[in-house]
Amino acid sequence: MSDSSKGPQRTIGSTEELLAYSLALETEAVERFNDLADQMEMHHNYEVADLFRKLAKIEGLHIDNVNKASEGKQLPSLLAWEFEWDGGESPEGGAMEDAHYLMQPWHAIELAMHGERRAVAFFRHVADTAEDDKVLKMALELVEEEEEHVALLQEWQERFPKPDEGWDEDLDPPTILE
Amino acid sequence: MNAEPGMGCNFKAADFRSDYKPVWCPGCGDFTVLLSITKALAEINTAPEDTVVVSGIGCSSRIPAYTNCYGFHGVHGRALPLATGIKLTRPELNVLVAGGDGDGYSIGGNHFLHASRRNLDMTYIVMDNQVYGMTKGQASPTTDPNWEKGKLTPGGTGINPFQPLVIALASGANFIARSSSSDSNGTARIIMEAVRHPGFSMVQILSPCVTFRPEQREWKNMFIPAPMEATSDPAQAARRLLTDEGLYTGILYRGDRPAYQPKLESSIDDIAELDEEFSL
Numbered sequence: 001m002s003d004s005s006k007g008p009q010r011t012i013g014s015t016e017e018l019l020a021y022s023l024a025l026e027t028e029a030v031e032r033f034n035d036l037a038d039q040m041e042m043h044h045n046y047e048v049a050d051l052f053r054k055l056a057k058i059e060g061l062h063i064d065n066v067n068k069a070s071e072g073k074q075l076p077s078l079l080a081w082e083f084e085w086d087g088g089e090s091p092e093g094g095a096m097e098d099a100h101y102l103m104q105p106w107h108a109i110e111l112a113m114h115g116e117r118r119a120v121a122f123f124r125h126v127a128d129t130a131e132d133d134k135v136l137k138m139a140l141e142l143v144e145e146e147e148e149h150v151a152l153l154q155e156w157q158e159r160f161p162k163p164d165e166g167w168d169e170d171l172d173p174p175t176i177l178e
Numbered sequence: 179m180n181a182e183p184g185m186g187c188n189f190k191a192a193d194f195r196s197d198y199k200p201v202w203c204p205g206c207g208d209f210t211v212l213l214s215i216t217k218a219l220a221e222i223n224t225a226p227e228d229t230v231v232v233s234g235i236g237c238s239s240r241i242p243a244y245t246n247c248y249g250f251h252g253v254h255g256r257a258l259p260l261a262t263g264i265k266l267t268r269p270e271l272n273v274l275v276a277g278g279d280g281d282g283y284s285i286g287g288n289h290f291l292h293a294s295r296r297n298l299d300m301t302y303i304v305m306d307n308q309v310y311g312m313t314k315g316q317a318s319p320t321t322d323p324n325w326e327k328g329k330l331t332p333g334g335t336g337i338n339p340f341q342p343l344v345i346a347l348a349s350g351a352n353f354i355a356r357s358s359s360s361d362s363n364g365t366a367r368i369i370m371e372a373v374r375h376p377g378f379s380m381v382q383i384l385s386p387c388v389t390f391r392p393e394q395r396e397w398k399n400m401f402i403p404a405p406m407e408a409t410s411d412p413a414q415a416a417r418r419l420l421t422d423e424g425l426y427t428g429i430l431y432r433g434d435r436p437a438y439q440p441k442l443e444s445s446i447d448d449i450a451e452l453d454e455e456f457s458l
Contacts, residue, residue, distance in 0.1 A: 031192075031213075035209060035213075036204070038199045038200075039199075039200070039202075039204040039209070040204065041199070042199055042200070042201055043203075043204060079221055079367075080191075080217045080221070080362075080363045080366055080367075081363040081364060081366060081367040083363070085363070087360075087361070088360075088361035088362075088363050088364045089360070089361065089362060089363065093362070096205065096209055096210055097205045097207065097360065097386060097388060097395050097398065098205065098395075099204035099205045100204055100205055100388075101203060101204045103204070174203070174314075174389060175314060175315060175389060175390060176314075
């Protein structure tokens with residue numbers, strides 16, 4: 001998983017546009033974590049399912065924050081593919097292919113941290129290329145917020161031992177022909 | 179049924195998801211394809227009941243159940259004939275056909291040729307993972323000849339892979355695109371364009387099977403957005419499709435053939451008469 005994420009190719013020109021990006025980023029994160037929770041429930045990995053559900057709830061709180069910051073503002077309405085994310089996917093919306101039915105809480109947090117680090121890189125790029133002081137200020141606040149999330153996740157991850165190599169070995173694998 | 183662009187969107191992707199949870203393996207590319215289909219349908223801006231999703235058999239063919247549209251989970255390889263019947267009798271519906279490479283190019287290969295040739299206004303989405311996943315990992319028509327892990331083909335098939343987009347073009351498909359499941363937003367845009375384009379639209383989505391082809395997780399780093407605009411010249415499209423090594427993504431061909439849609443007059447007067455035909 002690469003943690004790098006560039007910002008949009010064009011410069012973000014207003015706080016409204018930046019809030020629209022922020023809202024899309026957090027919304028996709030909620031959807032992705034709920035999808036991952038569903039996948040884990042389907043494969044009876046309930047511990048990790050609960051963890052993804054919690055992460056979705058936390059991201060939901062971030063949506064509330066963005067909505068609050070957007071009060072009284074008219075955000076631009078962009079289609080899903082009009083957001084200029086690096087690689088096409090929002091920073092916290094990709095890496096679905098890294099899920100595994102035997103994954104453990106440590107992996108789930110690693111996956112979440114990957115998204116948060118990409119979000120840090122994204123907002124940092126926005127700040128670096130900002131031509132408007134308000135956009136710069138808001139982008140730096142968002143960088144700080146995402147860095148806090150990374151730190152929290154790191155703390156959270158330390159509670160779980162890093163799984164040994166071979167953690168994905170299944171003694172009754174689905175790939176065996178019956 | 180397609181709303182014009184710019185009319186404003188009344189739907190969200192979630193409106194097109196059913197309450198059924200997919201049983202695919204975590205990490206499967208088909209999750210993202212489902213997301214892309216629902217995003218595209220939301221932007222097309224017609225109600226879920228204005229679309230029907232038809233499929234055959236295979237992992238990816240479970241997709242109609244996961245949408246909130248009308249659905250028909252048909253028999254193996256026969257999604258396109260079912261969809262043809264639906265489009266002929268209900269031309270006002272958006273018809274999406276979805277399935278995998280085995281279902282579409284092997285068991286349903288002949289239907290694929292003739293659906294492309296007929297050019298009815300429908301969209302065929304093939305989630306291509308170059309393997310039969312549901313039956314536990316056999317080589318499919320698009321499998322590399324040197325893939326040695328298929329239990330029925332030790333040492334590889336030694337057979338040239340099927341070239342779906344070239345075949346679709348030669349058979350008369352009116353819109354041809356390739357996408358990667360690792361790009362849900364780009365794939366959503368392509369599906370939306372495919373549905374809006376008149377005639378038979380063929381969308382190949384490279385969608386990794388993480389269980390039987392785990393090496394396909396690397397696909398996301400291999401695809402390249404096509405460096406040129408879609409062409410409407412079939413000869414130019416053929417040359418491009420034969421030389422891009424299957425790695426270019428985007429809309430590759432936009433034809434201008436009018437869609438085939440004969441006006442049918444029913445010979446059945448009422449439902450009772452139809453019932454009678456099926457009575458034992």
